[in-house]
Amino acid sequence: MGKEMGRLAYMPKPGEIEFREYELPEPERGAILVEVINANVCGSELHIWRGHHPIKRAVLGHEMVGRVASLGEGVSLDNAGNPLKVGDRVVAPYFITCMRCRACRSGMFNLCENVYKFWMQDPDIFPHFHGAFSTHYYIHPDQFVFKVPDEIPDKVAASVNCAITQVFYGIDKIEVKAGELVVVQGCGGLGLNAIAILKERGAIVIAVDGVEGRLSMAKRFGADYIIDIREFPTREERIKKVMDLTDNWGADVAIELTGVPDAFAEGILYLHPGGRYLQMGNVSPDLTTVFAPGILTRRSIKVVSVVRYDPWYLWKTLEFVRANLHKYPFDLLIDREFPLDKVKEALDSSSTRSSTRPTIKPGA
Numbered sequence: 001m002g003k004e005m006g007r008l009a010y011m012p013k014p015g016e017i018e019f020r021e022y023e024l025p026e027p028e029r030g031a032i033l034v035e036v037i038n039a040n041v042c043g044s045e046l047h048i049w050r051g052h053h054p055i056k057r058a059v060l061g062h063e064m065v066g067r068v069a070s071l072g073e074g075v076s077l078d079n080a081g082n083p084l085k086v087g088d089r090v091v092a093p094y095f096i097t098c099m100r101c102r103a104c105r106s107g108m109f110n111l112c113e114n115v116y117k118f119w120m121q122d123p124d125i126f127p128h129f130h131g132a133f134s135t136h137y138y139i140h141p142d143q144f145v146f147k148v149p150d151e152i153p154d155k156v157a158a159s160v161n162c163a164i165t166q167v168f169y170g171i172d173k174i175e176v177k178a179g180e181l182v183v184v185q186g187c188g189g190l191g192l193n194a195i196a197i198l199k200e201r202g203a204i205v206i207a208v209d210g211v212e213g214r215l216s217m218a219k220r221f222g223a224d225y226i227i228d229i230r231e232f233p234t235r236e237e238r239i240k241k242v243m244d245l246t247d248n249w250g251a252d253v254a255i256e257l258t259g260v261p262d263a264f265a266e267g268i269l270y271l272h273p274g275g276r277y278l279q280m281g282n283v284s285p286d287l288t289t290v291f292a293p294g295i296l297t298r299r300s301i302k303v304v305s306v307v308r309y310d311p312w313y314l315w316k317t318l319e320f321v322r323a324n325l326h327k328y329p330f331d332l333l334i335d336r337e338f339p340l341d342k343v344k345e346a347l348d349s350s351s352t353r354s355s356t357r358p359t360i361k362p363g364a
Ligand SMILES: [Zn+2]
Pocket: 042, 043, 044, 045, 062, 063, 162, 163
């Protein structure tokens, strides 16, 4: 009898997908093999798909929820101490926290030097299942893992290990306080989740976007004010609108979740002197904008940039989502579902914004 096979969608170069099959690996000590239940198309995948990212070939897919298919020796608990067994739904950060490198030993767990040790590897290399656009995904011994509370539906759970936790972590780092006025630039998956988290922190939220569906979702997620880019097409008009809403003083905080370099240059100008800016959506090292750094100095703006998150934030975020599951329409963020065979269509539909955040369901 042959070994059981799994199937994955490999991107040999940006814009192309080929399917490959591999024998399911036996998880090594401390590792877990999961069956992918849902894997969403994240914004950073689009940068890779369009070729605007250092990763040029990989099995994409990292925002996912899976079901434990087999446990390696020694794995009996998740990182919150919950018992783990075959069949449990789990989420894992999409990166490694090795606890042995210079970043880890300085407490910068999101910057671990081995962070993507496995993700960009060719699927020919064991354990093959390095990405989530696949029937299976391999959780390494150095990855954290958390059991998903039963109440959280699959599609929502899939958003937790990237989008929701990313903004949860970023908002902690920029230290938003109750009553502060925060501008959210971009109302895609990250932006909408950010609005929910900000509202729970007691912030007043101004959401900026130009896509009808996203703006109506921003309102459902609790945005207090909307700046519709179609109505305010120039940067000057949008800055004036923020000033009008803040008695000509400026916002306390602005958060960049667009992936558009010009949004950074614009967002800084939404702030009052001494304001704080959170840079999170721009991840392409080769996309630029014209910007006068003197503005930062003269206005004493504090800029905080974050990539990834401390791995235990995944657990905090699961708890946040569970507590607010019925308050915010998290389930509506995933607006289209594709089978594994249609990964290319899913990436293209997200790339053209015909869907906000599609999900791949390999078992469909
Ligand atoms: Zn992501």
